[in-house]
Amino acid sequence: MEETSVDAVEALRRLSFAVATSAFQIEGARTEDGRGRSIWDDFVDTPGTVIDGSTAEPGPDSYHRSREDVALLRELGVDRYRFSISWTRIIPDGGAGTPTNTKGLDYYDRLVDQILEAGVVPEPTLYHWDLPAPLEAAGGWLNRGTAFRLGDYAAVVASRLGDRVSHWYTINEPASTALQGYALDELAPARGLLFDALPSVHHQLLAHGLAAEILREYGAVQAAPALNHSLILPASDTEADLAAGAALDTIMNRLFADPLLLGTYPDLEGFGAAMPIKTGDMELISRTTEIYGLNYYNPITATASDGPLPFAMVPTEGAATTGFGPMWPIRPDTLRDFLIDMSDRYGSALPPIVIAENGAAFPEPARCSEEIADGDRISYLRSHLTAVCEAMEAGVRVDGYTVWSLLDNFEWADGFTQRFGLVHVDMDTGERTPKASFRWLRDLIAAVRS
Numbered sequence: 086m087e088e089t090s091v092d093a094v095e096a097l098r099r100l101s102f103a104v105a106t107s108a109f110q111i112e113g114a115r116t117e118d119g120r121g122r123s124i125w126d127d128f129v130d131t132p133g134t135v136i137d138g139s140t141a142e143p144g145p146d147s148y149h150r151s152r153e154d155v156a157l158l159r160e161l162g163v164d165r166y167r168f169s170i171s172w173t174r175i176i177p178d179g180g181a182g183t184p185t186n187t188k189g190l191d192y193y194d195r196l197v198d199q200i201l202e203a204g205v206v207p208e209p210t211l212y213h214w215d216l217p218a219p220l221e222a223a224g225g226w227l228n229r230g231t232a233f234r235l236g237d238y239a240a241v242v243a244s245r246l247g248d249r250v251s252h253w254y255t256i257n258e259p260a261s262t263a264l265q266g267y268a269l270d271e272l273a274p275a276r277g278l279l280f281d282a283l284p285s286v287h288h289q290l291l292a293h294g295l296a297a298e299i300l301r302e303y304g305a306v307q308a309a310p311a312l313n314h315s316l317i318l319p320a321s322d323t324e325a326d327l328a329a330g331a332a333l334d335t336i337m338n339r340l341f342a343d344p345l346l347l348g349t350y351p352d353l354e355g356f357g358a359a360m361p362i363k364t365g366d367m368e369l370i371s372r373t374t375e376i377y378g379l380n381y382y383n384p385i386t387a388t389a390s391d392g393p394l395p396f397a398m399v400p401t402e403g404a405a406t407t408g409f410g411p412m413w414p415i416r417p418d419t420l421r422d423f424l425i426d427m428s429d430r431y432g433s434a435l436p437p438i439v440i441a442e443n444g445a446a447f448p449e450p451a452r453c454s455e456e457i458a459d460g461d462r463i464s465y466l467r468s469h470l471t472a473v474c475e476a477m478e479a480g481v482r483v484d485g486y487t488v489w490s491l492l493d494n495f496e497w498a499d500g501f502t503q504r505f506g507l508v509h510v511d512m513d514t515g516e517r518t519p520k521a522s523f524r525w526l527r528d529l530i531a532a533v534r535s
Contacts, residue, residue, distance in 0.1 A: 100533075101485040103163050103208065104487065108169045109495065110145075111492055112147050118189065120173050120186070121186075123173045124216045124217075128272070135498055136499050158491070159203040161523065161527050167210060172217055174186060175190060175242060176217070176241065185241050190241075209246070210254040216231070228288070247300070252305070253297075256310045257380075260314075260340075268281075280357055283356070286341070291369065297374070306375060309377065310374075312380065315382075316384040317330045317334040319386075319387060323389075333385065342430075346434040373436070375436060377427075377438045377439070380443070381420050383415065384419040386402070386414075387399070413445075418472060424481045445465040446503035446504055453509050457521065459521050460521065466525075491506065492506045507523040
């Protein structure tokens with residue numbers, strides 16, 4: 086980073102650097118080698134759900150081009166690679182006792198070996214949104230049994246990879262699954278249940294607890310969820326807006342952090358919901374995690390609402406925005422403030438934080454013949470890394486920083502219209518072209534390691 090203080094340089098040297106991807110977004114090969122259907126196959130195959138009508142096929146086609154991706158990791162010089170394993174490639178229908186798909190395990194076995202050969206630590210995520218469709222038909226994350234199916238799946242994967250993989254993420258962004266997928270209809274499975282969706286939170290956190298115990302039995306030294314959080318900004322200092330902000334903070338942040346770190350849920354009485362807790366659940370959920378995986382992109386400004394929700398999300402005044410528009414404001418200072426607030430709020434209960442995702446999408450061409458000069462992305466990453474360093478200088482322990490994403494990919498309901506990658510991908514040919522941001526991060530990592 087230019088004009089970096091001595092303290093910031095020392096903070097950067099304490100960070101491990103990583104990049105991230107997820108299986109459904111980059112692999113392609115949706116029907117190949119025994120892979121089953123997930124809720125995202127059902128979502129994208131429903132007309133009108135994906136903005137550009139795309140289906141993630143073939144996309145970056147990493148199922149066939151993993152060696153190219155690993156070569157990029159080597160060139161970038163990252164310490165770690167966070168990728169995800171497709172549940173439906175391993176257990177096609179997701180159920181207990183059903184046959185394991187050997188070809189799926191073979192793919193990830195080869196991928197792990199390739200990553201290790203590149204001198205990079207593999208960090209698989211067990212669950213990154215791609216729930217097997219038969220499990221959703223049986224109730225999905227509203228069904229307690231789904232948590233135990235994730236445990237079964239964790240055992241299968243760990244028995245194959247645990248001799249070489251010791252750093253795991255259990256489950257990605259349970260807030261997005263619960264709030265956008267079950268409460269609303271923005272993401273799969275698009276249930277639109279509002280606060281009746283809250284049991285899906287508990288079952289996902291229970292799934293994390295079950296999976297983490299199993300992974301540790303196979304030698305894991307890290308088994309943590311990756312939780313997406315946002316600093317909540319009340320639209321004004323009126324009593325109504327402050328209350329709206331507090332409600333959204335509860336639903337977006339404390340609903341996930343409190344049970345993991347404190348062993349209790351925040352007060353949900355005002356939401357008319359109760360969690361389906363059984364004996365032993367909270368102890369399992371709150372067993373010590375080695376890190377706190379934090380995905381952070383932007384703050385959210387909240388105002389009071391008379392609608393079915395007690396808050397509404399509105400643009401953040403005066404903030405620049407990413408390619409997603411006004412609801413994705415760029416305010417790196419809020420990452421610093423959120424990290425400090427987490428440290429103040431949870432104290433010694435908070436383990437070292439790893440930024441498990443941070444990045445930005447901007448308008449870019451579908452094809453390119455030379456390096457894309459993505460200065461906006463460089464500015465975003467630089468300013469957010471600066472914010473991380475400022476939090477570290479204020480006493481917050483942050484051990485790692487992960488850029489989303491290594492590659493342009495299928496961006497869920499936005500299809501191929503949004504590009505997060507450090508590397509441009511032609512979705513028709515699969516050709517990979519590193520952007521200026523790739524070169525910037527490569528040079529930064531080399532500089533802080535020197």
